[in-house]
Amino acid sequence: AQRVTQPEKLLSVFKGAPVELKCNYSYSGSPELFWYVQYSRQRLQLLLRHISRESIKGFTADLNKGETSFHLKKPFAQEEDSAMYYCALSDAGGTSYGKLTFGQGTILTVHP
Amino acid sequence: DAGVTQSPTHLIKTRGQHVTLRCSPISGHKSVSWYQQVLGQGPQFIFQYYEKEERGRGNFPDRFSARQFPNYSSELNVNALLLGDSALYLCASSARQNSPLHFGNGTRLTVT
Numbered sequence: 001a002q003r004v005t006q007p008e009k010l011l012s013v014f015k016g017a018p019v020e021l022k023c024n025y026s027y028s029g030s031p032e033l034f035w036y037v038q039y040s041r042q043r044l045q046l047l048l049r050h051i052s053r054e055s056i057k058g059f060t061a062d063l064n065k066g067e068t069s070f071h072l073k074k075p076f077a078q079e080e081d082s083a084m085y086y087c088a089l090s091d092a093g094g095t096s097y098g099k100l101t102f103g104q105g106t107i108l109t110v111h112p
Numbered sequence: 113d114a115g116v117t118q119s120p121t122h123l124i125k126t127r128g129q130h131v132t133l134r135c136s137p138i139s140g141h142k143s144v145s146w147y148q149q150v151l152g153q154g155p156q157f158i159f160q161y162y163e164k165e166e167r168g169r170g171n172f173p174d175r176f177s178a179r180q181f182p183n184y185s186s187e188l189n190v191n192a193l194l195l196g197d198s199a200l201y202l203c204a205s206s207a208r209q210n211s212p213l214h215f216g217n218g219t220r221l222t223v224t
Contacts, residue, residue, distance in 0.1 A: 043115070044155070044202065044215040086154050098145040098209060099168040102154030
């Protein structure tokens, strides 16, 4: 069965510092990976997905199949990046994103 | 755009009772997924419905059931409630099966 692991429950950085939120997965096929974010008092929302290979709010994530990782990175963190971040995996081969396997989440706090 | 709406927002039930949670997807979205989020954990997939048919089921007992109506709204039913069913129940909709998910704010269920 597939599994998503986010090893850090809490991550604190100072404004302007680089930030990396780790995500490792286990899945034998070709997964599709996502990052979801939940800001304070807001609903869970999609941040980015690996197939788009885009940068959203300065964040990027590269799928490394050799290391089975999909770490989220930002070179200069901002206070408004403080939120809960979830890594998620779809095993449906692009046919369905309704069934996602989520990690436990990482709370990112960016200090001024 | 009102987004995905869920009702009620909070609910308190007693062990052994039955509960019905409701979800209205974003207009035009035909796929609805349900997730359970226990405190401190990531969301866990329960069901996906697309075009009124069940398209996926997570590892939950038969006490959990759902359906999707002709207007694409959905209900999640849980019978014989257990204390362990206490959680935030999230509904997410998408335009198609392989479109990104849009989450609602959830229904907080407390079983006493």
